Amino acid sequence: MATDLGDQAIEWLVMLQSGDAGARDRAAFADWCAQSPGHARAAAEARSLFAAVGQTEAAQQWQENPDIRHEIGSFQSPAPKAAPIRRQPARRRAVWSRPGRLAMAGAMVCALMLAIFGGVEATGPIARWTSDYSTAIGQQRVVTLADGSVAHMNTASAFSVDFSGPRREIRLEAGEVIFDVAKDADHPFVVSANGGAARAVGTVYGVRLDGDAANVTVREGIVEVTSGDSEPVRITVGQQVRYDIDGGLKKITDADLAAYGSWQRGKLIFNQQRLSDVMAELERYQPGKIVVARDALRGLKVTGVFETADLDAIFASIEQTTSARVTRLPLLTVIY
Numbered sequence: 001m002a003t004d005l006g007d008q009a010i011e012w013l014v015m016l017q018s019g020d021a022g023a024r025d026r027a028a029f030a031d032w033c034a035q036s037p038g039h040a041r042a043a044a045e046a047r048s049l050f051a052a053v054g055q056t057e058a059a060q061q062w063q064e065n066p067d068i069r070h071e072i073g074s075f076q077s078p079a080p081k082a083a084p085i086r087r088q089p090a091r092r093r094a095v096w097s098r099p100g101r102l103a104m105a106g107a108m109v110c111a112l113m114l115a116i117f118g119g120v121e122a123t124g125p126i127a128r129w130t131s132d133y134s135t136a137i138g139q140q141r142v143v144t145l146a147d148g149s150v151a152h153m154n155t156a157s158a159f160s161v162d163f164s165g166p167r168r169e170i171r172l173e174a175g176e177v178i179f180d181v182a183k184d185a186d187h188p189f190v191v192s193a194n195g196g197a198a199r200a201v202g203t204v205y206g207v208r209l210d211g212d213a214a215n216v217t218v219r220e221g222i223v224e225v226t227s228g229d230s231e232p233v234r235i236t237v238g239q240q241v242r243y244d245i246d247g248g249l250k251k252i253t254d255a256d257l258a259a260y261g262s263w264q265r266g267k268l269i270f271n272q273q274r275l276s277d278v279m280a281e282l283e284r285y286q287p288g289k290i291v292v293a294r295d296a297l298r299g300l301k302v303t304g305v306f307e308t309a310d311l312d313a314i315f316a317s318i319e320q321t322t323s324a325r326v327t328r329l330p331l332l333t334v335i336y
Contacts, residue, residue, distance in 0.1 A: 008032075008042065009039075009042040009043045012029050012032065012043070130160070130173070131158035131159055131160050131173050131174075132159065132160045132161050133151070133153065133158065133159055133160075133161075134153075134157065134158035134159075134174075135153045135154070135155060135156060135157050135158070135175070136155075136156065137155055137156045137284070137285065137286060137287055138155055138285050138286060138308070139155060139156075140152070140153060140154060140155065140263065140264070141153040145161060145163075146161075146163055147163060147168055147182050147184060147187070147189075148182035149168070149179060149180060149181045149182045149189065150179070150180040151170075151177050151178075151179055151180075152177065152178040152179075152180070152261070152264055153175070153176075153177050154175055154176040154177065154178075154208075154263050154284075155175065155176075155263070155284050155285050156174060156175045156284055157172075157174055157175025157176055157177055158172075158173040158174040158175060159171060159172045159173055159177055159191075160173065163187075166186075166187060167187060167188050167189075167190050168184070168187050168188065168189045168190065169190055169192065170189070170190065170191040170192065171191075171192050171193070172191055172192065172193035172207050172209060172214075174209060175208070175209060175284075176206060176207070176208035176209070177191075177206065177207060177208075178204065178205070178206035178219070178261055178264070179191065179204070179205060179206070179207075180204045181200055181201070181202050181203050181204065181205075181221075182202065183201060183202030184201065184202070185201050185202075188200065188201055189201065189202075191207045193207055193209055193214045194209060194212060194213065194214045194243070194244070194245045195227060195228060195243075195245050195246075195247060196214055196225065196226060196227030196228070196243045196247070196249075197225070197226050197227075198216045198223050198224070198225050199223065199224045199225075199226070200221060200222070200223045200224070201221075202221060203218065203219075203220050203221025203222065203223060204218075204219040204220040204221065205217060205218045205219060205220075205221070205223045206219070206260070206261065210242075212244055212245040212246075213242055213243065213244045213245070214242070214243055214244075215240055215241075215242045216235065216240060216241055216242075216243075217239075217240040217255045217260055218235050218236055218237055218238070218239055218240070218255075219237065219257065219260070219261070220237060221236070221237070222234055222235070222236050223235055223236075225241050225243065225249065227243035227244075227247050227248065227249050228243075228246065228247015228248065229247055230243070230247060230248060230249040231249075233249055233252060235252055237257075238254060238255055238257055239252055239253070239254060239255060240252070240253055240254075240255040241253070256271065259271060262305075263308055266307060266308050266309060267305055267306065267307060267308065268281065268282075268285075268305070268306045268307075268308055268314075269304075269305050269306075270302045270303055270304055270306075271303055272301045272302075272303055273301065273302050273303075274298065274299055274300070274301065274302070275292060275297055275298055275299070275300040275301075275302055275318070275335075276292050276298040276299070278302045278314070279292055279335070282311060282314065285308055285311060286311055287331055288330070288331030288332050288333065289331065289332055289333070290332075290333045290334075290335070291332070291333070291334050291335070292335045292336075293334055293335060293336040294324075294336055297322070297324050297335060297336075300322060304317065315328075315333070315335075318335065324336065
């Protein structure tokens with residue numbers, strides 16, 4: 001499949017299932033397919049490419065979109081029509097450059113693979129089955145522990161409890177939890193995660209897993225953080241520290257307490273954060289993957305307050321305030 005024709009075919013399929021396509025768009029695609037055997041082959045091979053990605057329910061839902069099936073089902077290798085009428089594609093397509101099409105095509109293929117083979121809840125089945133407490137994607141939960149401490153669980157989180165020894169032990173398996181710790185000087189409260197630990201007697205602090213790293217943020221009191229062979233550090237109100245699974249403690253930094261834990265109030269607050277980082281955060285609140293297909297978009301700064309119950313508002317805001325477009329598929333969102 002010629003690269004340029006293949007990119008265009010994929011682009012057409014994405015446009016047709018976007019929800020914005022009308023009869024004129026479908027007719028324009030039919031004309032495009034009929035321009036030559038090469039166009040027809042590109043359309044057929046694009047369909048085969050997506051079919052080969054997988055036969056999961058998400059993939060089938062996308063492939064079985066009636067617009068896509070109707071438009072490309074009969075274009076296997078027709079003879080070119082004489083002097084076909086060449087309608088202009090949808091306006092949105094006309095302004096795309098070749099690099100834009102390449103980025104979109106590559107992102108679609110890679111993102112579909114990620115969405116289908118990696119679109120599992122962040123907590124994972126093992127964490128959910130083996131942990132004492134867990135939340136699903138998009139769910140928050142407040143748990144009162146046996147010692148009177150309160151655990152505020154964010155989306156896709158899981159932890160286990162062991163209060164049988166001299167220490168009150170918490171093992172964070174996934175996600176993020178803010179602990180309002182009941183005071184008990186004889187039994188320190190310790191949260192272990194990714195090879196490190198955060199120890200307190202009575203305070204309010206949060207621990208968040210981020211891949212192979214963990215972040216500890218203090219709202220009240222003092223917390224001692226240890227990791228591997230690094231010297232323990234103490235952080236206090238408004239401070240945070242990060243460590244990785246290899247045992248390295250990073251530099252203590254200031255936390256934005258106005259934004260930290262805003263999910264407890266049903267909000268997500270972003271202050272001059274990169275679009276790529278904002279999308280990574282949104283992935284924690286909805287199933288599937290979010291892909292920013294163009295380098296130029298990833299660095300855009302985002303500022304705003306959004307409701308966790310209305311994540312569509314963030315995508316709408318992106319389209320309204322930038323040149324980007326958003327395509328939503330089952331388990332996949334592409335920004336291009």
